[in-house]
Amino acid sequence: MPKVTIDGHSIEVPEGTTILQAARMIGGEIVPPAMCYYSSLKGSGGYCRTCIVRVAQGSAKDPRPMPKPVASCRTPVMDGMVVENITSPEVLEARKGVVEFLLINHPLDCPVCDQAGECDLQNLSFAHGTEKTRYEFPRRTFEKKDIGNYIKLHMTRCILCYRCVKVADQITDERVHGVMNRGDVAEISTYIEKAVENDFSGNMIDVCPVGALTDRTYRFKSRVWFLNPMDAHRDCKKCSGKAVLWMHGEEIYRVTARKDQNAEVKEFICNECRYDKKDVKQWVVEGPRHIDRTSVISANHYEDLNSLKHAIGEQQKKLQEKITQKTSGI
Numbered sequence: 001m002p003k004v005t006i007d008g009h010s011i012e013v014p015e016g017t018t019i020l021q022a023a024r025m026i027g028g029e030i031v032p033p034a035m036c037y038y039s040s041l042k043g044s045g046g047y048c049r050t051c052i053v054r055v056a057q058g059s060a061k062d063p064r065p066m067p068k069p070v071a072s073c074r075t076p077v078m079d080g081m082v083v084e085n086i087t088s089p090e091v092l093e094a095r096k097g098v099v100e101f102l103l104i105n106h107p108l109d110c111p112v113c114d115q116a117g118e119c120d121l122q123n124l125s126f127a128h129g130t131e132k133t134r135y136e137f138p139r140r141t142f143e144k145k146d147i148g149n150y151i152k153l154h155m156t157r158c159i160l161c162y163r164c165v166k167v168a169d170q171i172t173d174e175r176v177h178g179v180m181n182r183g184d185v186a187e188i189s190t191y192i193e194k195a196v197e198n199d200f201s202g203n204m205i206d207v208c209p210v211g212a213l214t215d216r217t218y219r220f221k222s223r224v225w226f227l228n229p230m231d232a233h234r235d236c237k238k239c240s241g242k243a244v245l246w247m248h249g250e251e252i253y254r255v256t257a258r259k260d261q262n263a264e265v266k267e268f269i270c271n272e273c274r275y276d277k278k279d280v281k282q283w284v285v286e287g288p289r290h291i292d293r294t295s296v297i298s299a300n301h302y303e304d305l306n307s308l309k310h311a312i313g314e315q316q317k318k319l320q321e322k323i324t325q326k327t328s329g330i
């Protein structure tokens with residue numbers, strides 16, 4: 001098995017593993033950010049360049065460094081490879097440039113964007129962005145579009161990562177949208193204003209790393225950090241039925257698929273679970289969802305509050321039992 005060293009951490013990985021996958025196996029702050037790669041979507045990656053790293057030594061056989069930064073999501077590991085991510089000032093500087101490009105046309109919408117608090121671009125610009133833009137030209141503007149009953153497209157926020165296109169290709173029956181045109185006129189669009197309507201289309205919202213695709217049933221209802229994410233499941237014939245309910249008290253504000261520590265969905269859910277089951281009685285609630293990815297939600301205290309509520313409930317139960325025992329003894 002090839003052995004790779006990333007920022008001083010060595011690991012042996014199966015043949016064909018990419019640098020990004022190897023870094024994720026090591027974990028922690030050495031994992032490069034990824035805006036377009038998505039492990040459960042075939043052919044994803046290679047579009048955004050946020051995952052660039054420096055290969056300081058190509059392999060044990062050929063120790064020469066690679067001449068320029070490479071996309072870690074597309075570069076397979078070689079035995080003896082030495083990679084630098086956060087230990088390379090050159091990579092950090094180049095990544096700043098990538099983020100500046102991604103933000104050239106991106107509006108400063110965070111205060112009103114539904115994705116705020118769980119937006120990969122927000123996190124990326126927090127870590128690698130600059131305070132000011134050097135861009136002086138007019139930005140691209142687009143009308144907001146309803147693409148189907150459930151999804152609203154804000155093209156100004158799109159970073160053309162192609163994830164939603166891959167979802168439509170690989171998970172839904174028929175793709176009716178894609179990236180039209182090229183260069184600075186490229187845009188996500190449905191052909192001839194067709195609506196995106198199929199059982200798994202809602203997953204496009206979950207994979208969108210920014211707020212370009214928003215859930216029309218949830219838009220502007222709440223900031224995500226005011227909600228309590230709860231793991232829940234139901235018997236579903238179309239999908240696994242395993243979801244996260246974003247709750248405010250007893251009310252379900254939105255339903256999403258479950259995301260892992262890399263903000264990726266492993267089990268996609270159907271539109272019936274996502275949009276039609278908004279009554280808590282239709283679900284078996286398992287308990288608070290632990291959010292361990294970079295997100296403002298992980299700073300929330302809903303898990304503590306729930307364990308606190310549980311502990312208080314248990315104490316009350318015991319107290320009640322004691323009172324009952326005493327009164328029956330009298």
Ligand code: SF4
Nearest residue numbers: 158159161162164208
């Ligand atoms: S709409 Fe979202 S998922 Fe689709 S290409 Fe744009 S940023 Fe990526």
Ligand code: FES
Nearest residue numbers: 046048049051073
């Ligand atoms: S995550 Fe590698 S190029 Fe986008």
